[in-house]
Amino acid sequence: MRLSQMFGKTLRSEPAEAESVSHRLMLKAGMVYQVSAGVYSYMPLAWRVLRNIEQIIREEMDAAGGQEVRMPVLQPLELWEASGRSAAFGDTLFKLKDRRQRPLCLAPTHEEVITQMAKQHIHSYKDLPRLPYQIQTKLRDEARPRAGLMRVREFDMKDLYSMDLDQAGLDVSYDKMVQAYKNIYKRCGLPALAVEADSGAIGGKDSHEFILIAESGEDRVVRCQGCGFAANLERASGVKPPLEKEDPLPLEEVSTPGIHTIKGLADYLDVPEAKTLKAVFYSADGQVVFVTLRGDLEVNEVKLKNLLRAADLRLATDEEVKAAGLVAGSASPIGITDLKRVADDSIELGSNFVVGANKPDTHFKNANYPRDFRIDVMADIAEVKEGQGCPQCGKPLSIARGIEVGHVFKLGTFFSEVFGAYYLDAQGKQQPIVMGCYGIGVGRLMAAAMEQNHDDKGIIWPVPIAPYQVHICALSMDKPDVQSAADQLYSTLQGEGLEVLYDDRDESPGVKFNDADLLGMPVRLTVSPRNLKSGSVEFTERVTMETRMVPLDGVVAEVKSILANSN
Ligand code: ATP
Ligand code: MG
Secondary structure, three states: OOOOOOOOOOOOOOOOOOOOOOHHHHHHHHOOOEEEEEEEOOOOHHHHHHHHHHHHHHHHHHHHHOOOOOOOEEEEHHHHHHHOOOHHHHHOOOEEEEEOOOOEEOOOOOHHHHHHHHHHHEEHHHHOOOOOOEEEEEEEOOOOOOOOEEOEEEEEEEEEEEEEHHEEEEEEEEHHHHHHHHHHHHHHOOOOOEEOOOOOOOOOOOEEEEEEEOOOOOOOEEOOOOOOOEEEEEOOOOOOOOOOOOOOOOOOEEEOOOOOOHHHHHHOOOHHHHHHEEEEEEEEOOOEEEEEEOOOOEEEEHHHHHHHHHOOOOOOOOHHHOOOOOOOOOOOOOOOOOOOOEEEHHHHHHOOOEEEEEOOOOOEEEEEOOOOOOOOOOEOOEEOOOOOEOOOOOOOEEEEEEEEEEEEEEEHHHHHHHHEEEOOOOOEEEEOOOOEEEEEEEEHHHHHHHHHOOEEOOOOOOOOOOOEEEEEEEOHHHHHHHHHHHHHHHHHHHHHOOOOEEEEEOOOOHHHHHHHHHHHHOOOEEOHHHHHHOOOOEEEOOOOOEEEEEEEEHHHHHHHHHHHHHO
């Protein structure tokens, strides 16, 4: 590709709207065009990278036994009502009507349709296992599209669905996919980490996310340096610090004027925050829920939502709290009988807690469970804190931010039972197909690759996904010998099957070098009058920025050897 002809220009200035490194680099390199919030066009450079990534994914899926199919984006809403996921996705699901007023939606994922296809095409145990997949557009009306391609409303995803006889078969398919995913990330230059993930309300058994540790990520990952345990904060548990057990003392009312926070309360009464119980009020599908946990901990809303099997969970509003007769700042479960009471199991790790007295400016000392109050559901609903013990080995846990670049999920028989996707086993008995689903976002993977592979000058493309392998910088294009040598090099390299971006523009060396650094092709070849005098070109590897002279007749071999060694 001649840069002078390319559709897409680099920016000389910094894009003001950039929200992350990859977003900035993509805008600066002229790779994407924003059409509206979370909706992008890809310019030729980005599209080449995306197609390279797709190809890597396709190769790995095929190698693991995948079969490529294609399903529609436009789907009858009915299907989503049958599975209950119209409600579960809520406003994230794009809904529309056709000319006959039939309700439709734009698919955010494809379990419903693939299960219907399985129902029609899988009849016997001889038809299993099957691993259909597609690489195709998903639509999600995300609440907060952000950071360029990281969170968008229209994106391409590879989604594979495993269909097996039983749980053991599912385990085999799952392991194959985990391995295929590891291969994909490696080829894309990403040290992605497999972490235990939340499996949501549908409650499949196992689920792992692949996370790239990065400051700009929206996910938080809990990791143990001791045993390698890693889990998304949404589902992780830690060992909560126990308190010394004391003999229960009598409940004692204390006046706490103007005190509404746990910190204020702990300071005022000179006790550690862990010695208090906090009350938090939620609205779960419209019902107020009274949540109690130790004062040094916070509620993990994902755990709470799963525990309550709620489609919608949010903090209760002041009005809802008042209407429920609760005294915010001085509330406790003591004497509460008409609301659902949920507690974190930390309330049993200690005794003689300070709690609210359910009247303004008043607390109790020495509250003890179950002596003083009742709970309807007790479980681990607390968020892990840095330094808590690992649930597997007890060593301290750390928390880091990361980008979710893939998700694998054991669905079990939820969808096959909803849609009646059964097969006959060897005994002639009807069994539901056991399913799993496996997703990778192609655009987010490209953005993550840029987050991981760049320096202050620009992108450093990993060789397998680079838009072009070689970037020719021809300096002084007005000199006929430069032009003819550069043209010649361009066609020789292309003739050797290499992908080449040729900067044939009439621009200064500074501009050309800056663009070459920004665009980040693995090898840069500089043709200049001075280099040509010695029959050489300047050879620069983007990753190290090391430069050396290579004779013109040795360039092809040198380029090939560098590219081969970087794969
Ligand atoms: P998130 O938690 O980031 O919203 P998700 O868990 O809803 O994602 P999945 O349904 O697991 O997403 O989708 C599989 C993969 O698709 C994700 O691992 C991610 O790579 C990609 N993906 C999901 N949502 C988006 C989005 N809005 N924009 C870009 N890529 C996305
Ligand atoms: Mg996910």
